[in-house]
Amino acid sequence: MAPDFTKCIVGALAAAGLSTTDPLLVGFSGGRDSVALTAALLLAGFSNVTLIHLDHALRPESAAEAEWVASFAQTRNLDVVIDRVAVAELAAQMGAGIEETARHARHAFFATVARERACSSVLLAHHANDQIETLVFRLLRGAGPGGLSAMAPKSERHEERRSYSLLRPMLGIWRAEIDAFVKKQGLPFLEDPSNALPDFTRNRIRHSLLAEMERCMRRPVHEALWRTAEVLRAEADFVKTAELLLGPVPEQLDVFELRQLPLALLRRRVARWLSERGVSDIGFDLVESVSHLALRIAPAKVNLPKGAHARRKAGRIFFEGPPLLLCLILLSLRLLF
Incomplete structure (x- = not known):
């Protein structure tokens, strides 16, 4: 599993024009997915990897998790940048939602580190299951082809004084493959208990809605949904190009x-x-x-x-x-x- 998993990530980064010597920033929560991505990069010989971690201060254990991230990086001789933003307080002051504020805080953090490190590539560990959950979530909110194409393998971000690329090299990898890779490599990771809570819409999609769709269709739906996102991305890219012309x-x-x-x-x-x-x-x-x-x-x-x-x-x-x-x-x- 390890070579195939690693080759998939290397191939995705090569398609984005990156080699093993290019500087990379990895959005690192310490969870299973970001740990797997980091381990695969090291196995593939990427030599200029920096982990970046933003503590949103939304859970009591977040400070301890930031310390775990620092320890993980130290044991692997990796550079790490850790910052903290009190997202709940900031959201209240700005009259915005928690999720929106957290997203803006993350991207501002990414841009700051990218500028300070003179690095234009930020890697995120979203995978194929995340992709179909995003598609279903946006479908139920009435999105068009652009929204239903879900997450792009590469997208450009333009923040204050810095532009950078967001890369998602694991969008073609399923959660089960990540689990198998992590188990085989014996990798430690943090478990976020909120991932199992039904309070969040994405969790209900993951644990309930997709399972109900498969029961209704009497066959797996994950790969079909993933293909739909791929097709719609091509359609949306065509319209975008036509408009730019x-x-x-x-x-x-x-x-x-x-x-x-x-x-x-x-x-x-x-x-x-x-x-x-x-x-x-x-x-x-x-x-x-x-x-x-x-x-x-x-x-x-x-x-x-x-x-x-x-x-x-x-x-x-x-x-x-x-x-x-x-x-x-x-x-x-x-x-x-």
């Missing part, structure tokens, strides 16, 4: 030009326009509402997150930022944390 998104969108586009391209154009103006949480409903500014007579204004607006006037759609006071509040929170 239209050229840069102008400061103001021309309503007549938007109406000439196929609906899929129109939505992609609008989503890109919103993204380039710093709008967060760009989901289907928001894109559809802004698209309707071009396709319908009313309304002529759409509310955007954080007090901003999209408005149509004289055949053009333009962006209105939030009021100055709100901008100052958001800026002060950003500088503080």
Whole structure:
């Protein structure tokens, strides 16, 4: 199992243009998956690996887990970077959800370490089971082809003062294969008790919904769902490329030009326009509402997150930022944390 497991990861990284001498940052929780990824990299001869661990301070045992991570790295002569963010406190101060705040904190941490270490590749240990759980989760929220393609093997992140690549070289590897690899190598790992709790939607999908789908279909569904994500990623990439060929998104969108586009391209154009103006949480409903500014007579204004607006006037759609006071509040929170 070990050679096949390792070869799969090496192949995925080679496809991303990386070799065994390139510097790599590994998002490392200490759980089974990130331990397996790290062990495979070392077996394959990757010589410039740094573990990065963010303590979210959400569980009493998180500080002890950070110490375990430091010990794991030390015994293997690996560099390690550990930081702590009180996510619950930060979420309360910013009026945001725990998961959203934790995600932003992680990516800010990744960007900071990538900048300090002059490294542009951050590896995450998401695997094939995570992929299908993501697909099902997004399906039940009404996602389109882009969302249903789930996680990309490689995606670019652009944070403050640093851009880096997020790589997921284990998306073609199933949890059972990881378990077998970890057992054969005798690897220690941390067990997160929250993974078994039914309180979280992803856990209910993993432990209940997927099993019920297989009972209903009377056959395994995991590989079929995984293939669906692969097919939809290719479709979404095609639409993305077609939209990019239209050229840069102008400061103001021309309503007549938007109406000439196929609906899929129109939505992609609008989503890109919103993204380039710093709008967060760009989901289907928001894109559809802004698209309707071009396709319908009313309304002529759409509310955007954080007090901003999209408005149509004289055949053009333009962006209105939030009021100055709100901008100052958001800026002060950003500088503080």
